[in-house]
Amino acid sequence: MLYFVNDYSEGAHPKVLEHIFETNMESLGAYGDDKYSKSAKEKIKAVCGRDDAEVVFLTGGTQSNQVVIDSFLKPYEGVIAAKTGHISLHEAGAIEYTGHKVIELDGDNGKLKACAVEKWLSDFYLDENHEHMTPAGLVYISHPTEYGTLYSKEELTSLSKVCRENGLVLYMDGARLGYGLMSPDSDITLTDVADLCDVFYIGGTKVGALCGEAIVFTHGNKPRHFLTIVKQHGALVAKGRIIGVQFDALFTDNLYFSIAKNAVEQAEKLRNVFKEKGYTFFIQNRTNQIFIVLENNKMEELKKLVAFSFWEKYDETHTVVRFATSWATTDEKVNELIEIL
């Protein structure tokens, strides 16, 4: 069956696997203290253009969000996020589990706007009872968002400015960062991300790795005793090498970006066909996810031939579905799907 359900349905990119294979029997230090992890960190710092950055590898996205947000917030602080943000909706309350409120603001196609943050701050401090309320300590954004949309450089700069003026940490969930940076719509580079955010992660799980995310503290701001914090959250991997080795491969010869580009290009091909055929787009975006409104009968029919994912109910007779491409999506698969459409 054709598989467009998500961008984590295959294993690792062959070159990533190969690097695991070739380093497998070396005896290495544990908990990330190995030469491949170190090499990967240096490569990531270089591509971010920041000598003062610090990189830590964790296993998955929700885990990274939980550990990073909890490590930056004071225990009584909350995190501002869009209502549609991954931490707001789809992480089973992992942030609240660590004691912090997710302060959910209305977004704009998945994006959190600087003006929304500003308004919240202004309302908060206007309230004479704000000492009885949860102050914000960090702003969470995802890029691309859960809807595959992108922040423009201007939007990200505005958010960064609001955060810096108000003492808020700006954190970017980059689970699909590669697919965002390679979009034809993107006017942001990785160095922009590193300059404008205080901390972000470069997603590996969805972009060519078996598992693993690279958290980047952009300016010497890694929380003290971070290893202890990671351990306390149950997130420390004994064989830290397995993530280090993968990122070492991903950041060799631009692999991360070139495989991300493939996903975006395959999505563009599909998007054009959907457009030509007159399908209704639920949302406009040019990353690796395509959101289509399907008539329910049509959806059931299509389901027999292609695996895609349910997004949400649109109305009584229509449903929003998602087709995702990835680093692993081949021309053949895309052509087959085009045929079917």
Place this chain on the structure above:
Amino acid sequence: MLYFVNDYSEGAHPKVLEHIFETNMESLGAYGDDKYSKSAKEKIKAVCGRDDAEVVFLTGGTQSNQVVIDSFLKPYEGVIAAKTGHISLHEAGAIEYTGHKVIELDGDNGKLKACAVEKWLSDFYLDENHEHMTPAGLVYISHPTEYGTLYSKEELTSLSKVCRENGLVLYMDGARLGYGLMSPDSDITLTDVADLCDVFYIGGTKVGALCGEAIVFTHGNKPRHFLTIVKQHGALVAKGRIIGVQFDALFTDNLYFSIAKNAVEQAEKLRNVFKEKGYTFFIQNRTNQIFIVLENNKMEELKKLVAFSFWEKYDETHTVVRFATSWATTDEKVNELIEIL
């Protein structure tokens, strides 16, 4: 200065204080194991009309909300509340601190509607990824709400029905319960509350006590080891008698209801004057709180003579303010304020 800031600016009703005084030197059991606490519990059970009810006294409202909600929810469950609910906004994240998400739904003048809960449930279970989301375990309402509005018996019955059909606990925050039950608009009695809710508290702090709330588990559903849970939350008072004695007085000769009635009647007098004088009401209600939209200059002028409380900014030139009456509000004070108006 005239004081209409809130309903907790004086100490205790004289009869409550007298009971503390007359029992003061008796040597009594600790942690609520004393005859006055027992007597108060029996009186409350009687007035609730439920033999199978269990009563526990805690010190304050946020504490009661935190302990009750945390004790009913499984660790991965959240609590549904109106966006304007006290736990959503004004308890400094006390619920999230115990690990639980507050699932905030749009309300209707402070009230959570049964249909909103139903829609949320239906959307939740329709989502194929709901195992990655926070399921609800309890519904929180306040009565009167933070806006002084009241649930009708029909509305409360609908909420109760939705909760029971879906295995959700229905919990009522009754910080100002007396002021609600004594409203001319109320068609709900305390026995209705006890029948329709699974757990609620009868507020003492705002209705005649120095401190203390009476949590009522309505049908033998007090969580096991509740004393241990209370202790674990730092909420167990060594001299439990101090709350028991107060509620013993409050539920003797209908004191709780008669002093609550005073507050509501004084508010009605004021409300009528505001109406006559053409003031703009921010919200319609007939409990002990009056919300008025004041022109900012007018507000500054009034501030010199009367203490009231800021509620929220209305627009550039107007502000919403609150005048609260209480069990302690006298005819003289009200007449003085009427004079000023």
Place this chain on the structure above:
Amino acid sequence: MLYFVNDYSEGAHPKVLEHIFETNMESLGAYGDDKYSKSAKEKIKAVCGRDDAEVVFLTGGTQSNQVVIDSFLKPYEGVIAAKTGHISLHEAGAIEYTGHKVIELDGDNGKLKACAVEKWLSDFYLDENHEHMTPAGLVYISHPTEYGTLYSKEELTSLSKVCRENGLVLYMDGARLGYGLMSPDSDITLTDVADLCDVFYIGGTKVGALCGEAIVFTHGNKPRHFLTIVKQHGALVAKGRIIGVQFDALFTDNLYFSIAKNAVEQAEKLRNVFKEKGYTFFIQNRTNQIFIVLENNKMEELKKLVAFSFWEKYDETHTVVRFATSWATTDEKVNELIEIL
């Protein structure tokens, strides 16, 4: 029945109650922002001899321990305490509930020795894996201890030194502080406590108040946003005055110390009789608690005439029991007990 069960079986000292009574109908600011709370704070600062101290009132002991310890520790830090410490054993895991490990060290008759803390620190940092372990951030002691024993000035100075040299906060649980300071064995004054500890609380619940403890941050070190933290823990009392007013009375005309002295003197009388009669003391101390080893039959007999408390099983035929005096213990009661013995 004669009541020597504990030191919290009566209400408040008459002068404390009187002050509640005389201030009862004044309209005052909420949440501790009232003139009596302010006055009490100034009196406490004066008696501590520290202008830079800050005082906050909370309701009970476990609550104070939980809020203070959690507010000082970083989320990954633990608190060092004696194995027999109140937070180690008798607070239902209230500290762990806030995420922190209680690092339990062997004590000496209830006391934590400086050398034990030093040894733990040295072992900890010697361990190459200490980043995988819980570092300590605070040292908890109680004075008097749970066994009624006292730190000498020398012992407290040593502990203070170890803490300051190692960046640890020294916190004293003073639930019975008055009974300690008034002991004939004490060579410590309240100003010593304020000089040597970073934070401590002066217990009200067990020394003449209905409820309430006065937390003293000794040198301008109250954690930022402490009111928000208190609210988040469910520990903020709306009518903060009720604790402020009580401490205002307790720290007028030395009341706190003179009523504490009564308890200690009554205990001395009893202790002498126990000694004369040849009873076995479980532990030597000269505060308001007396620990006696009773033969089980004797215990059962005595129980019919006097209420005292079970402490622990001594052996198959003996039990350790506790007789406690308090501010409320009268000559008559003590003489009656002496008669019985």
Place this chain on the structure above:
Amino acid sequence: MLYFVNDYSEGAHPKVLEHIFETNMESLGAYGDDKYSKSAKEKIKAVCGRDDAEVVFLTGGTQSNQVVIDSFLKPYEGVIAAKTGHISLHEAGAIEYTGHKVIELDGDNGKLKACAVEKWLSDFYLDENHEHMTPAGLVYISHPTEYGTLYSKEELTSLSKVCRENGLVLYMDGARLGYGLMSPDSDITLTDVADLCDVFYIGGTKVGALCGEAIVFTHGNKPRHFLTIVKQHGALVAKGRIIGVQFDALFTDNLYFSIAKNAVEQAEKLRNVFKEKGYTFFIQNRTNQIFIVLENNKMEELKKLVAFSFWEKYDETHTVVRFATSWATTDEKVNELIEIL
């Protein structure tokens, strides 16, 4: 350099890696819903001899301990463990982070004895104040222990009996389970473990996998909504296949047991040489860890040729060190070390 530091210094066993390789490009369901995870679960159930067992894969040991313990305990319950247990000492307070006390009992060479648990229970319920204390809900043991020692079948049966009689969950941390089961000293089989424990995990990270532990709920007792709980703890891996595939290989043709046997046999060879050469053993055991007391000068000298790990200071002039073998330890390496000794 010769590497005997630990049992997680190499990658995965070649057959494990091969299985990752050969399944890599298959499009599979996420979050453990894939055919290899299912196959691995069936194989594990078979080897455990229990049809009613349920298997869940997590990434690491601390994570497994945290998620399992937290999912079984009620929020106010604690876990009993030996003082030397991994969760007591070396998991950075991960259990306390989830709100639970670790009740640390003295062990016997790393083992928790049934009689120690019984005594604690009896003391606890004898204490009249036990409602103010933390009740136990689960007993944690590791097998082999942190000292490489093993429970006999009799000891495990006794522990199981005490737990079942007292409503406690018995949980075994099997980080090195293979090395225990293959010890010549072991009289326990995997089916014994599955019969006597309520839940345990089969460690993969230290026995041939890149990462991953297989949690076995032995009798249909997997907590409800476990996937949500795992997600809430940040422990859900998107590509669940990566652990499933590895365990599928490990439980094919007895691979798990045969590679564990290698480690134990290599350790036996080393142990014999240490014995012959008159080295002092810190502890007697026959699993894959050897604990030796070395004179400090000798240790420094040896360090230049072999990597081993610091265990603890023995006295001023001696240190306890650990030599660990693993599935990856070859005859050559062992012979080289023997040469050096």
